[in-house]
Amino acid sequence: MTAPTTETLLSRAAAERMYELMLTTKLADDQAREETKAGRLQAAFYPVRGLEAVCAALGEVLRADDQLVSTYRNLGDALAKGVSLRAIMAELYGRLDGVSKGKGGSMHLHDTTVGFMTTTGIVGSGLPITLGLGLGAQLDGSDRVVVVTFGDGATSIGAAHEALNLAVLWQLPILFLCQNNQWGEHTPIAEYAGSTDLRARAEAYGMAAHRVDGFDLFATLDCLRDAVASVRAGGGPVFVEAMTYRLTGHTGTADFSYVPADELAAAMARDPAPVFRAWLVESGALSEGEANAVAHRAESAVADAFAFAQASPLPGPDELWTDVFATDLINWEER
Amino acid sequence: MSALAEPKTEEMTSAVAMNSALDCAMTADPKVILLGEDIADPIGGVFKVTKGLSTKYGTHRVRATPISEQAIVGTAIGLSLAGYRPVAEIMFFDFVTVAMDQIVNHATKLRYMSGGATPAPITVRTTVGGSRFGAQHAQSLEAWFMHTPGIKVVMPSNPVDAKGLLTSCIFDDDPCLFIEHLNLAYSSKAEVPVEDLRIPLGKANVLATGSDVTLITYGPTVPLVRAAAETLAAQGISAEVIDLRTLMPLDLDTVFDSVTKTRRAVVVHEATQFMGPGAEIGAQIHEQLFGELLGPVLRVGARFTPVPFSRGLSNAPSAERILGAAHALLASPRVNRSAGRTAG
Numbered sequence: 001m002t003a004p005t006t007e008t009l010l011s012r013a014a015a016e017r018m019y020e021l022m023l024t025t026k027l028a029d030d031q032a033r034e035e036t037k038a039g040r041l042q043a044a045f046y047p048v049r050g051l052e053a054v055c056a057a058l059g060e061v062l063r064a065d066d067q068l069v070s071t072y073r074n075l076g077d078a079l080a081k082g083v084s085l086r087a088i089m090a091e092l093y094g095r096l097d098g099v100s101k102g103k104g105g106s107m108h109l110h111d112t113t114v115g116f117m118t119t120t121g122i123v124g125s126g127l128p129i130t131l132g133l134g135l136g137a138q139l140d141g142s143d144r145v146v147v148v149t150f151g152d153g154a155t156s157i158g159a160a161h162e163a164l165n166l167a168v169l170w171q172l173p174i175l176f177l178c179q180n181n182q183w184g185e186h187t188p189i190a191e192y193a194g195s196t197d198l199r200a201r202a203e204a205y206g207m208a209a210h211r212v213d214g215f216d217l218f219a220t221l222d223c224l225r226d227a228v229a230s231v232r233a234g235g236g237p238v239f240v241e242a243m244t245y246r247l248t249g250h251t252g253t254a255d256f257s258y259v260p261a262d263e264l265a266a267a268m269a270r271d272p273a274p275v276f277r278a279w280l281v282e283s284g285a286l287s288e289g290e291a292n293a294v295a296h297r298a299e300s301a302v303a304d305a306f307a308f309a310q311a312s313p314l315p316g317p318d319e320l321w322t323d324v325f326a327t328d329l330i331n332w333e334e335r
Numbered sequence: 336m337s338a339l340a341e342p343k344t345e346e347m348t349s350a351v352a353m354n355s356a357l358d359c360a361m362t363a364d365p366k367v368i369l370l371g372e373d374i375a376d377p378i379g380g381v382f383k384v385t386k387g388l389s390t391k392y393g394t395h396r397v398r399a400t401p402i403s404e405q406a407i408v409g410t411a412i413g414l415s416l417a418g419y420r421p422v423a424e425i426m427f428f429d430f431v432t433v434a435m436d437q438i439v440n441h442a443t444k445l446r447y448m449s450g451g452a453t454p455a456p457i458t459v460r461t462t463v464g465g466s467r468f469g470a471q472h473a474q475s476l477e478a479w480f481m482h483t484p485g486i487k488v489v490m491p492s493n494p495v496d497a498k499g500l501l502t503s504c505i506f507d508d509d510p511c512l513f514i515e516h517l518n519l520a521y522s523s524k525a526e527v528p529v530e531d532l533r534i535p536l537g538k539a540n541v542l543a544t545g546s547d548v549t550l551i552t553y554g555p556t557v558p559l560v561r562a563a564a565e566t567l568a569a570q571g572i573s574a575e576v577i578d579l580r581t582l583m584p585l586d587l588d589t590v591f592d593s594v595t596k597t598r599r600a601v602v603v604h605e606a607t608q609f610m611g612p613g614a615e616i617g618a619q620i621h622e623q624l625f626g627e628l629l630g631p632v633l634r635v636g637a638r639f640t641p642v643p644f645s646r647g648l649s650n651a652p653s654a655e656r657i658l659g660a661a662h663a664l665l666a667s668p669r670v671n672r673s674a675g676r677t678a679g
Contacts, residue, residue, distance in 0.1 A: 005464055021647065059489040069413075098450075099447055099449075099450070099452075100449045100450040100452070101450035101451075102450075103447055103448060103449075103450050104448040104449055104450065105448075108448040108449065110449050110453050111452075112452060112453060112454060114415075117416055118416065118445065118449070118453055119521070120440075120441065121440075122436055122440050122441075125405075125409070125436055125437065125440065125441060127409070128405050128406045128408070128409020128410060128412075128413070128437060128588055129409045129410075129412045129413040129416070129437075130409075130413055131406060131409055131410040131413055132409065132411060132413020132414035132415070132416065132417060132419075133413040133414075133416060133417050134413070135368075135410060135414055135417075136413065136414050136416075136417025136418065137417070139368070139395065146547035157411065158405065159405040159406070159437075161434070162401070162403035162405050162409075163406055163409065165401060165406075166400065166401060166403060166406045166410070169370065169401065170398075203423050237653040270589065289536035291360070304495065322451065323447045323449075323450060324446070324447055324484050324485055324489075325446075325485065325509050326454060326456070326507070326509050327508075328431070333382070
């Protein structure tokens with residue numbers, strides 16, 4: 001990890017915040033995968049392991065009124081934007097206290113009260129939706145920034161290219177944040193992309209585009225802070241390709257023995273949350289005891305959220321027919 | 336007598352009536368934003384439905400887009416999440432398939448998947464019919480959307496309905512698909528109120544009352560069915576004609592009331608008959624009114640082919656087929672399958 005620049009020199013509060021977020025994300029992710037393997041979660045969980053530093057940096061540079069559109073691999077994004085861990089976990093279990101009353105599932109988190117606008121289960125389809133949020137901000141005369149996160153795999157989807165073009169054309173206030181984890185499901189990037197320089201693709205559309213080491217919290221923080229400032233100042237869309245590595249399988253239960261062992265080992269050696277903790281202690285930013293206190297808070301929050309989720313009731317049968325239309329018109333099948 | 340003055344009207348085609356609807360909606364609500372290919376002036380849309388509106392309201396509200404259907408609908412969805420009331424124009428119904436992910440996976444499901452928190456009340460306007468350009472510019476796909484919970488599907492048959500239903504779609508809190516038939520858009524004219532006009536979604540229009548058979552239709556086949564009803568009347572057969580106007584919500588109450596009276600029904604549409612809207616409407620009538628019926632519900636829709644290009648070919652329902660179905664139904668209390676299939 002690079003030494004922090006003057007820009008990124010952290011307040012102690014910010015350091016604690018980011019470490020707590022990264023560790024909470026890691027621990028919740030670990031437990032969600034365990035629950036999936038044990039068969040206690042209803043559906044596959046899409047781990048975010050490896051993205052923790054990118055998510056923490058993003059959360060740090062966004063304002064409360066900025067808006068985020070995320071993907072099915074969304075746990076870190078959601079926590080970074082301030083969505084309740086309890087409500088996220090309850091949604092994973094399909095429970096009534098979930099963010100969507102259990103009707104969305106892990107791929108469909110949202111909490112508009114914190115600007116976490118929507119998440120998509122269709123790869124790449126969040127980018128066009130972000131156009132409208134960006135246009136809304138522009139028409140409102142607001143300086144809020146709209147961010148869309150997506151994996152490297154999404155850049156093969158036509159919708160992504162339509163969105164990059166239109167965002168540049170209309171100079172929309174959008175940060176396109178590619179969380180490049182090097183894998184499109186079970187296929188490595190070099191086997192699905194003719195050019196693996198995703199930053200260059202975005203640049204070809206005429207927008208500012210940057211590539212940053214997404215395991216390096218300080219470098220990512222600097223990059224995202226600059227990008228968000230540029231977008232907020234009316235400089236048009238910016239694309240950031242954060243280079244990470246997926247530290248797990250595609251899903252919570254997927255075999256990933258196909259991942260080259262040396263690549264995975266190298267990535268695991270840079271596992272963001274433990275590496276950041278080591279830096280905090282070694283640099284003297286936090287004492288061992290202070291770091292332990294943060295870790296304890298994260299562990300408690302995760303244990304609490306899972307207990308809350310598991311105790312939450314399933315939605316009742318009446319919920320089936322609500323929210324189909326604005327007014328619950330009719331049960332059409334029973335006509 | 337009411338002291339209220341009659342609303343001011345002007346003679347309009349459906350295309351002009353839709354322009355008037357957009358104009359009134361944009362005046363009423365600054366959150367109404369139009370998006371689509373070529374929709375800004377000077378061209379004002381390839382079908383001229385948005386002509387003059389960018390000049391009047393500015394290109395920040397009437398936004399010509401690239402040829403990017405996914406981006407157009409995605410932008411509309413995002414705008415709706417930001418509190419706007421976007422109206423997206425997709426030039427031809429066939430091109431809606433390019434944006435199918437955004438419409439069917441996102442717009443229609445966001446309300447449900449978020450437990451009611453993030454609805455996407457967009458309006459998608461599109462055109463259909465005419466077949467002047469062949470099979471990729473003419474197909475009637477309304478059944479696909481009726482089959483998808485969460486989106487309203489509207490198809491007007493005349494200028495007044497075009498204005499009133501489009502306005503209702505724009506201000507409705509659900510995603511709406513508004514389908515304009517090109518044969519209707521420019522041909523007939525009617526006196527249309529100049530001011531804001533809203534016709535409730537989900538209410539069918541009984542165009543003619545009758546006692547022998549109910550003819551149920553919508554959109555481009557409405558004039559055809561009305562003509563058929565007049566022919567039947569001349570033959571001493573009293574036909575009730577229902578223009579559904581809205582396919583979702585489907586006004587089954589009006590249909591059931593009518594068929595309870597006539598005890599015979601024919602469903603007519605330009606969409607493919609096999610697996611078309613008439614299949615569901617027919618099934619609903621059979622399930623609800625089986626004991627009342629004097630014969631099976633018959634359907635007259637397009638043949639199961641792509642829309643042909645040549646004038647020498649047509650797969651669309653004809654007046655002869657509509658009359659044939661009505662006659663077959665009236666001739667026998669039990670129309671056999673082949674009679675129904677070949678009627679007319």
